[in-house]
Amino acid sequence: MKILVCISNVPDTTTKIKFAEGNASIDTAGIQWVINPWDELSLTRALELKDDSASGIKSVTVVHVGPATSEPTIRKALAIGADNAIRVNAESSDAWFVAAQIAEVVKAEQFDIIMCGIESSDFNGSLVGGMISEFLGIPSVSAVSGINIENGQPVLTREIDGGKEIVEIPAPFVAIVQKGIAKEPRIAAMRGIMMARSKPVKLVEPFPVESLTEVAEFEKPSSRAACRYIDAENPAQLIDLLLNEAKVI
Amino acid sequence: MSVLVYTENWDGKFKKLSFELVSYATGVAKMLNSTVTAVSVGKVEETELRKLGNYGANKIINVNNEQLVSLDSQAYAYVISEISRKENASVIIISNNNTGKAVAPRLSVRLKAGIGSGVSKLPLNLNPFTVYKRAYSGNAFAHVIIKSDVKIITLAQNSFGLIDTANNATIENINVSVDGSLLKTVVKDVQKQTGKIVLTDADIVVSGGRGMKSPDNWTPLVELASLLDAATACSRPVSDEGWRPHEEHTGQTGKIIAPNLYIAVGISGATQHLAGVSSSKYIVAINTDKDAPIFGSAQYGIVGDAMKVLPRLVDAVKAIKK
Numbered sequence: 001m002k003i004l005v006c007i008s009n010v011p012d013t014t015t016k017i018k019f020a021e022g023n024a025s026i027d028t029a030g031i032q033w034v035i036n037p038w039d040e041l042s043l044t045r046a047l048e049l050k051d052d053s054a055s056g057i058k059s060v061t062v063v064h065v066g067p068a069t070s071e072p073t074i075r076k077a078l079a080i081g082a083d084n085a086i087r088v089n090a091e092s093s094d095a096w097f098v099a100a101q102i103a104e105v106v107k108a109e110q111f112d113i114i115m116c117g118i119e120s121s122d123f124n125g126s127l128v129g130g131m132i133s134e135f136l137g138i139p140s141v142s143a144v145s146g147i148n149i150e151n152g153q154p155v156l157t158r159e160i161d162g163g164k165e166i167v168e169i170p171a172p173f174v175a176i177v178q179k180g181i182a183k184e185p186r187i188a189a190m191r192g193i194m195m196a197r198s199k200p201v202k203l204v205e206p207f208p209v210e211s212l213t214e215v216a217e218f219e220k221p222s223s224r225a226a227c228r229y230i231d232a233e234n235p236a237q238l239i240d241l242l243l244n245e246a247k248v249i
Numbered sequence: 250m251s252v253l254v255y256t257e258n259w260d261g262k263f264k265k266l267s268f269e270l271v272s273y274a275t276g277v278a279k280m281l282n283s284t285v286t287a288v289s290v291g292k293v294e295e296t297e298l299r300k301l302g303n304y305g306a307n308k309i310i311n312v313n314n315e316q317l318v319s320l321d322s323q324a325y326a327y328v329i330s331e332i333s334r335k336e337n338a339s340v341i342i343i344s345n346n347n348t349g350k351a352v353a354p355r356l357s358v359r360l361k362a363g364i365g366s367g368v369s370k371l372p373l374n375l376n377p378f379t380v381y382k383r384a385y386s387g388n389a390f391a392h393v394i395i396k397s398d399v400k401i402i403t404l405a406q407n408s409f410g411l412i413d414t415a416n417n418a419t420i421e422n423i424n425v426s427v428d429g430s431l432l433k434t435v436v437k438d439v440q441k442q443t444g445k446i447v448l449t450d451a452d453i454v455v456s457g458g459r460g461m462k463s464p465d466n467w468t469p470l471v472e473l474a475s476l477l478d479a480a481t482a483c484s485r486p487v488s489d490e491g492w493r494p495h496e497e498h499t500g501q502t503g504k505i506i507a508p509n510l511y512i513a514v515g516i517s518g519a520t521q522h523l524a525g526v527s528s529s530k531y532i533v534a535i536n537t538d539k540d541a542p543i544f545g546s547a548q549y550g551i552v553g554d555a556m557k558v559l560p561r562l563v564d565a566v567k568a569i570k571k
Contacts, residue, residue, distance in 0.1 A: 013501060016521050017388045026385075095354070096363065109291050118350065120388045121296070121524075123500065125366050126345070126403075130322065130354025139323050139433035142351035157435075159347060159496075161449065163257065163441035165319070169434055179502045180495055203496070206474050212363030216379060216392040221527070227544045232553025236565035238533065241549060243569060248510040249453065249477055 001150075001171065003046045003060045004111035006102055006128065008036040009070040009090075010091075013093040023217040035073055037185070038117025042175075045147060046115055047081045053133075055149040059083045062194035063105050064097045067091055071201070078196035079188035085199070090206035093214070095123075099131030100209040101189055106136060112171040113154065118143060118178040128175035141171045145180030251286045251308075252278040253338035255329055256301060257348050259526040261293050264450060265411065270306045272412040274342045275305025275405050276492060277370045286310060286336050287418075288329060290317050302418030304411065308418045308458060310336075316427050320348060321434040326355035331425055332362060338399065346449065353403050362399035369408035384387035386501050386524035394419070407507040408528065445468045448497065451480035453510045455500060456526075460515020460555055462534060464492035469559035470514055476566045482506070484516045498570055500525035518543025535559075539551045 011017065012032040020027045020128045037044070043062065050057040054202040064070060065088040074085045086109075088101040106114060116129030133140035145164065146157030156175060188196070230238045242249045254274035256267040274285045287306040289298060291313065291444055298309050310332055317324060327353065331352045341356065343349040345367045357364045365380035369390075377394045380402060384391040395401075448454065454475040457467065474481045481497060488498035499506055501521040507528035516522060516537045524544055526532065534547035535558050544550045551558055 011385070013386060013524065017385045019389075026389075039345045041502075048355070073394075076399050094363075097356070099354075122384065123391070124383055124386060125364075127354040127357070127364055128352040130351060131358050134326065134355040134358035139321070140351070141354070142322060143347040147347065148491070160320075160439075160441075161347065162437065162445065162447040165436050165440070166438040167434055167436055173433070179498065186298060212357075212361070212395065212397045214394050214396065215384075216377075216394050218384065218391050219537060224532075224546060225545045225548060227550040229550050229552065232551050232558055235551060235558055235561040237550055238551060239565040239569060240563065242510065242531070242533070245528065246502055246510070246548070249566075 001056050001058065001112040002110070003049070003057055003113045004106065005043045005046050005060060005082065006024045006114065006116045007038065007039040007043065007062050007064050007073065008117070008122070009033050009066055009073040010120055010122045012036070013121060019218050023181060023219065024215060026218070032220045033070070035077060036117050036120045038119065038177060040185040041179070041182045042077055042078060042115040042117055043077055044186040045105055045177070047186060048182065049147070049149060056152055057149070061086060061111070063088070063102055065090060065092045065101045074201055075187060075196050078199045079192040080186050082191060083199065085201045086204055087201055088204045088206055092147065093211040094126035095125045095131060096213070097209055097211045099135060100126045101207055102128070102132050103135035104207040105204060106132070114172070116174060116176050118176050129174050133174035139169050140176060141167055141169055141173065142176040144175045144177045147177070147181065162244060165191045176245045250339045251284050251336050251338055252281065252340045252342065253333050254285060254287050254306070254342040255352070256287045256289050257293055258289060261303070262297060263300060266346065266406055268300070268411050269402055269409055270342055270344055271301050271304035271306050272414070273371070273409045275412065275414050276344065277340055278305070280372060280375060281339065283339070284308070285339070288312065288332055290315065290328060297439070298420055299418065301357050303372065303413060304418045305414035305416055306418045307416055309418050311376065311422045312425055312532070313419060313422065314424055316426070316432060319434070319436040321354055321432050322351040323433065325352045325571065326429045327333050327427060327431050328425045329356055330359040333399070341399065341401045343401065343403050345405050349403045353401055357401055361397060362401045363395040363397040364401040364403065365393045365395055366403040367405045368402045369405045375378040383528070394412070405507065412436065418443070424502070445502055446478065446480040448480045448482055448504055449506055451508050453477045453479035453537050454499070454506060454508045455479045455512045455514065456482035456484065456516060457487060457493070457514045458516030459486050461487070466556060467493070469563055471561050473559060476563065476570065484522050512548070512557065513543050515540045516543055518546060
């Protein structure tokens with residue numbers, strides 16, 4: 001079986017976000033780019049499955065929709081252990097556009113399991129995985145916090161409100177993964193970094209589709225009022241404020 | 250033309266989340282001079298369905314189909330898209346919870362409808378149709394234009410609130426048969442927590458961080474939560490260490506919540522943590538370090554040791570309850 005892991009290139013969470021002129025995009029100067037945290041976890045789990053010979057997973061490919069400037073993020077995924085990569089050479093304009101590109105890649109190359117992070121830390125959309133599966137007409141399971149392959153049968157754990165479900169699903173399918181899928185992201189070793197240089201990155205030109213949404217502008221969150229301090233010796237005052245001023249208890 | 254809202258139920262009952270969605274849909278319908286059709290899937294009694302009318306639903310479509318007992322995103326997207334076409338819906342509203350995240354993107358492809366996800370306000374503009382959503386994990390908000398004819402909005406939980414709009418809604422029971430090829434998800438086992446307040450539903454959350462120092466120190470925090478009818482939560486290091494279950498982890502990669510009150514005990518307030526809680530209406534910070542970044546996001550703060558402050562807070566809450 002072959003796994004495809006979809007990766008997004010996002011600013012590191014601790015990066016201070018500034019907007020470019022016109023506020024319709026971010027100012028990319030000084031930004032540290034990383035693999036989207038959920039995608040990194042999903043890549044880690046895909047590689048763990050491949051390491052286990054009983055799983056029947058033979059290869060792990062990563063796919064990314066983005067311009068040449070996102071190459072370092074793709075190389076990082078290869079250094080962590082992906083066997084090869086595919087880059088669709090286009091700016092990712094919206095979730096619809098990205099999902100349509102990846103669906104074309106899957107049609108051309110055939111994968112059994114497609115893994116997507118549940119959201120990207122930049123647009124927080126939670127859309128691409130579900131859209132890919134509907135473009136392909138294959139099943140999907142969302143909020144997946146565990147994936148195993150038992151005697152060739154994929155068994156997934158998905159989070160529901162106040163609990164979890166164990167779910168079986170036939171391949172090919174899309175697993176939309178969240179926290180819990182892998183304990184910690186795998187880190188690239190020196191050997192992996194060296195090997196990544198010679199691993200193939202296939203370049204694909206975009207499939208023509210129109211985006212359905214666009215960002216008109218960004219704004220900063222409104223700042224909160226300054227913190228009001230209460231004496232640690234008198235926490236009853238806090239309860240009084242929560243009751244009578246904020247009216248939240 | 251109508252505004253369609255998918256109202257999820259849990260064992261036949263609606264939750265605040267369902268009524269919030271209908272309240273929001275009613276607000277959108279007013280802007281569009283349109284009406285609200287709520288769609289419910291599963292076995293829900295008529296008295297329960299009627300409650301959706303209290304928040305402005307004009308019509309309730311009840312799909313009770315044995316095939317749809319558990320969530321199969323492909324089948325659910327099919328059912329909602331069929332009803333949406335029949336109702337000539339121009340805007341479809343779904344929660345941004347786990348179910349919404351599973352179903353909405355599939356629905357989008359079926360209807361070629363653009364999505365604004367995690368929206369927290371009524372549309373800013375109708376022409377072009379512009380929604381307001383969280384971006385960069387809470388470090389920004391985006392004004393997103395949806396260009397397609399049919400629009401889908403997934404609403405951030407607890408962002409809009411409930412608005413009473415009494416309507417005597419009509420109820421229509423229908424059956425939508427789903428082709429077996431769309432039903433591939435087989436649920437083998439369900440594990441539910443019982444008796445606990447679901448974190449994402451809670452109006453009040455009491456959360457502990459590394460400043461709690463040990464898994465053995467949680468008793469006063471749990472007691473405070475119980476007195477306030479609050480859910481308990483924790484920061485990432487705490488769940489990584491196994492002090493608390495990972496379902497309680499709030500933060501960028503954990504749960505993203507927006508309670509009315511978030512009490513952060515012994516949590517320094519790293520960017521990743523704030524990304525999960527910054528939409529809370531009020532934040533209280535209790536921390537020994539007066540320079541901890543959490544105080545920058547809090548309205549009320551106590552600089553002090555959690556082990557000393559928590560028992561006093563417990564006493565203070567007990568006193569007002571008397």
